[in-house]
Amino acid sequence: MGLGIISIEYVGTYALCDFIISNGHDGSCPFVLSDIEIILSPILALFIFSLITYKMRDEIFQSWWRFARIWAPISTVFILLTPSYTHNWMFPIVKGNVALLLSVIFIIVSLVKITLAYRSKR
Secondary structure, eight states: OHHHHHHHHHHIIIIIHHHHHHTTOGGGHHHHHHHHHHHHHHHHHHHHHHHHHTTOOHHHHHHHHHHHHHHHHHHHHHHHHSOSOOOOSSSOOOHHHHHHHHHHHHHHHHHHHHHHHHHHHO
16 A cells, blocks of 8 residues: 555656646645545555455455454544544544554454464365
8 A cells, every 4th residue: 555655646746746837736736646645545455455355265254354344334433533633732633543543453453364264264
C-alpha cells in the first residue's frame, strides 16, 4: 500500500501538477493529490487483501471472513463516534488517528489469523 501511495504521489507531483499549473491553477495541486490519494487508498488495501485471499483455501477464508464481518461495523462505529477536532495537545484523538490505528490493527490481526489458520490446516 505504501508503494502505491508513493507512486500516486510521484505521478501526481510530476505529471498531474505540471498539467494543473500549466492551466493556471497554481494553488490547487496539493488538494487534487489529496483527493486522489483518499479515493485510491481503500482500493489499494482491497487489492492487497484480494491477492492474499485469492488462492486461499475456503475454510481459512471463511475463518478470516467471520472476523472481518465483525470488525468492519465495529471500526466504523468507533470512527464515526470519534470527534473530528480536539483541543488536547498531548494526545490528539481525532478521526484520522483512530481510522489509521484501527486499520493497522485490522491488517495485523488479519495476517496473524490467516497465518495461524493456514498452519493449523496443514
